[in-house]
Amino acid sequence: MSRVRKDPRAERVARTLSETGRRPRLDLGRREAGPASGRPRRDPWREWAASLAGESDTGNGRKRYDRSQRQMNRVEAAHFARTRDGLDAVDVSPGQPALRVIDEPAFLVFAVVAAAGGRLSRFDRQVLGGARLLADAGEGGGAVVAIAAESIEGLGEAGADRLVVMPRASTQRERAEVLKAAVDALSPRHVLFAEEGDSADCARRLSVALGEPLFPDVEHLTARQAVRAIRNAGAEIGLAPPRLMTLGEDRARPYEDVPCEAREIEGGGEIASPDPAILSVEIIPGDPAKLALSETDFVVSAGNGVSDFGAFRDLAAAMKGTPGASRVVCDAGLMPRQAQVGASGTVLAADCYLALGISGAPQHLQGIAGCEHVIAVNTDLHAAMIERAGLAIVQDAQLVMPALLNLLKEREA
């Protein structure tokens, strides 16, 4: 690590306003260039102001803070700017444009996103974040190209400059062929995959088709090196980031900065010929009622505020969610132990969590830490689950459940 050496005299000259008087006049508060380390300086006052989520509705002027301790991104900053007049969105990240545009990229970095169900998952965002890191490496100027089967919402916020929409392939072999055509056409510097499911499969097919080595399951990715474990995690190997890589889950930070443009470009190849060895392909969707909690994407969960468990099970089935429960409910024998969510139950990987009558003990919140969206229905305004939730409803869960069931029946009719 070599740091740029500080030149105090040059800094003093840069800050000098006038030297006409007896003493030179300096502007000591001026801060044009960022610090030498390149990391932006934190402003705790601004962060604190930005985390103010609103005043309490009870009218006593009690402030509500979002204490999830995350760095604000621009979407949230805009959200808080709307709820709080005194704070401008630009205040959170001053001097930055609203959209990041790279017109003439010096090189390209491919990020292959699975986006099951047309939504970016956590892992997809991490792959895009890793690609963004590689595109901004060195002197920067690279562009991230998201490779997806369709246009997906939120690609720009996740850090994609360009988007190549691939034709829908029924088999993995066809998918790899189309991707190889795109790699030949656009010749990216890096191609980044997720080490999971179809992406991992596609990475290996592409590696064999191109005759290039693959650097799988990267544990540590920086602009200078990519590191992965080998020999039963007894050794590791670190190289300058190679061309084909797959990224392990939770290994790269998602991009949270100025949105990129995610402009669609041409580049996807055509599907040449169907695979003669594959006779039929059929997709069987998972049944949420029978899925394990660790595998599902939507959990409907009951806590101490729920007493009618028949209605709760009907509701979980009608909402196409997997039923879960808090420890209290499982201890009472009202739900099976496999349904318990939390530190001593299952730690979820779901996208969305609907908490009915759950106050949110710390052990329970640990179990839902990975959930992107949380909806809480609880009678206590000051419950931890209400604070954690993206949609918080202060109401009795026993009253909301039949209303939800009725509404779902109306929708189906």
Added chain:
Amino acid sequence: MKTIVLLSEAKNPVSGRQQPSRLEAQAIGLAAGLDEAPQGLHAGSSEEGVAAGLGHGLGGLDVVETPAGDDPLPALSAFLRRAFAGDAPPALILCGRRGEGGLETGLVPYLLAEMLGLPILADAVAIRPGEAPETLVVDQAMAKGARRRITVRLPAIVTVHPLAPPPLPFAFGRMRRGEVRRHPAPAADAPAAGTLAGERPHRARPKLMRTAGTASGGANLHVGPEPEEAARLILAYLEDNGIRRYGPA
């Protein structure tokens, strides 16, 4: 149908003793449903760990004795070419997602498929013979509990997913009775490299913390709404975020 299971040199992460890889033991379990005596195939210097595969249900084990640290691919492909040219060619080759104990790239099945000209399917959780002869129905695990059911023409290579049924119980007597056939390795083109460039002792690195998702804004807190209004809000939130769709509003 004749089935071969590829085995690798897994080690216990704590004791360092050789042991069968769990995924390969699951592959043996899947193979035992198709073939009464599935055969194991291993290329390496020691059979201490892989011999336990016999106790998990293998009918026999072929070990190609390559020097430690050598690339197993030429030995495996030469053995399989001979097997396909023989009078009882294998119909199916099963393996884990990636071999353990070596470079662990997971490329070996794909390179074998390329060399032998076979189709390859990844992440199988269930396999059974197809209705037509010489076909196989493979259920692949996908995200969110979905399955992809593929009918493939044999011979083929299939890799196994951790959600496949658990391995058959280990039986010591079956391991002792099992036959281990040793084969000399084909002449290597290049001597094995002891360590790779850039190799060093492993350092465990922390994963990213799974922090909270969307923050609650003042606009998203609703105190004491009517239950019908609350239900409408919940469904609208689910549909806006693309979690579920519930028919026309």
